[in-house]
Amino acid sequence: MASKLSDVARTLVAPGKGILAAGETPGTLTKRFEALGIHSTPDTRRAYREMLFGAYGASEFISGVILQDETIRQQASGGLPFARMLTELGILPGIKVDAGAKPLAGSPGETVTEGLDGLRERLAEYRKMGARFTKWRAVLRIDGDRLPTRACIHANSHALARYAALAQEADMVPIVEPEVLMEGAHDLARSDEVTSEVLQEVFRELFVEDVQLECLLLKPSMVIPGSRSSEKASQLEVAAATLRCLLRHVPAAVPGVVFLSGGQSPELATAHLDTINRLQWPAPWTVSFSYGRALQDPALERWGGHKDRAEAGAQALIHRARCNSAAALGAYSPAMEEGQDGIRMPNAAQPATLDH
Numbered sequence: 001m002a003s004k005l006s007d008v009a010r011t012l013v014a015p016g017k018g019i020l021a022a023g024e025t026p027g028t029l030t031k032r033f034e035a036l037g038i039h040s041t042p043d044t045r046r047a048y049r050e051m052l053f054g055a056y057g058a059s060e061f062i063s064g065v066i067l068q069d070e071t072i073r074q075q076a077s078g079g080l081p082f083a084r085m086l087t088e089l090g091i092l093p094g095i096k097v098d099a100g101a102k103p104l105a106g107s108p109g110e111t112v113t114e115g116l117d118g119l120r121e122r123l124a125e126y127r128k129m130g131a132r133f134t135k136w137r138a139v140l141r142i143d144g145d146r147l148p149t150r151a152c153i154h155a156n157s158h159a160l161a162r163y164a165a166l167a168q169e170a171d172m173v174p175i176v177e178p179e180v181l182m183e184g185a186h187d188l189a190r191s192d193e194v195t196s197e198v199l200q201e202v203f204r205e206l207f208v209e210d211v212q213l214e215c216l217l218l219k220p221s222m223v224i225p226g227s228r229s230s231e232k233a234s235q236l237e238v239a240a241a242t243l244r245c246l247l248r249h250v251p252a253a254v255p256g257v258v259f260l261s262g263g264q265s266p267e268l269a270t271a272h273l274d275t276i277n278r279l280q281w282p283a284p285w286t287v288s289f290s291y292g293r294a295l296q297d298p299a300l301e302r303w304g305g306h307k308d309r310a311e312a313g314a315q316a317l318i319h320r321a322r323c324n325s326a327a328a329l330g331a332y333s334p335a336m337e338e339g340q341d342g343i344r345m346p347n348a349a350q351p352a353t354l355d356h
């Protein structure tokens with residue numbers, strides 16, 4: 001397996017591969033379980049993660065899995081710690097290391113992600129446990145022209161860069177995740193404007209902190225109208241706006257851009273990734289996925305907390321992983337969704353040939 005940091009980063013975005021984001025805190029996973037009537041205990045959360053990580057054939061499509069503090073300390077039923085189990089399956093274990101988004105002083109409605117205190121020591125411990133990469137999520141909310149504030153963009157970008165420097169020092173690849181929330185009534189143009197400003201500031205701070213761009217991955221949100229916007233953007237419009245924005249603000253030295261799904265339906269997140277990869281614009285970085293809900297939701301629903309449905313859950317994960325793997329190569333077809341129970345057909349993915 002990869003040893004140098006830049007090799008680890010490139011391994012994570014090997015052709016047709018992406019990341020399974022499973023770094024939800026126990027609190028967040030409990031909410032998802034409860035919405036489906038599943039009892040949430042350390043052991044049911046462990047069983048759920050074992051079903052996902054052990055899905056047969058996952059390493060064909062999944063290069064890495066983002067774990068969380070509880071999970072990296074747990075073992076699969078065979079007795080292997082999850083990080084070891086993943087490594088033996090040929091999947092790189094990663095770990096979410098931020099301490100969550102906390103209210104930003106002086107700016108109601110905005111947050112700054114915390115977790116820098118004691119981070120060096122926590123990183124050293126996770127590295128010893130086998131983690132090869134890490135993740136930190138910053139959250140930016142759009143509210144008209146009012147939010148996000150300059151202070152929020154700066155504070156979050158600075159924290160992302162301090163985290164990324166510490167992760168590299170600890171011999172782990174940082175995944176830098178500035179999420180511009182889809183929640184809101186903003187249109188595509190406003191999403192573009194905010195995402196541009198955020199990416200520009202993030203890379204400025206990464207430069208100031210002397211972070212090696214060859215040894216990190218960017219995990220951005222797509223440029224997309226807000227969930228309460230009256231504007232309807234086509235897949236091609238979202239893909240074109242997203243890629244244009246990234247081309248303007250993400251340096252070519254970065255090996256990979258791995259999107260979050262951010263509340264898009266699983267099928268739409270796949271179709272958007274595919275359309276981005278079909279655009280005839282030369283992107284200098286690999287464009288792939290690091291989806292949480294868009295990979296897990298169908299598997300979670302099928303499993304439903306029942307031991308005897310673990311195989312069905314695992315198959316649902318593999319199906320979405322296969323579709324997203326194809327999308328990472330611009331080779332997804334909606335026909336791949338046929339025969340999948342409860343999985344809606346997306347609109348046909350158009351070949352994408354927009355000009356700059």
Ligand code: 13P
Pocket residue numbers: 021023137177260261262263290291292293294
């Ligand atoms: P979603 O794909 O569900 O947005 O999750 C990605 C993630 O890692 C959030 O931090």
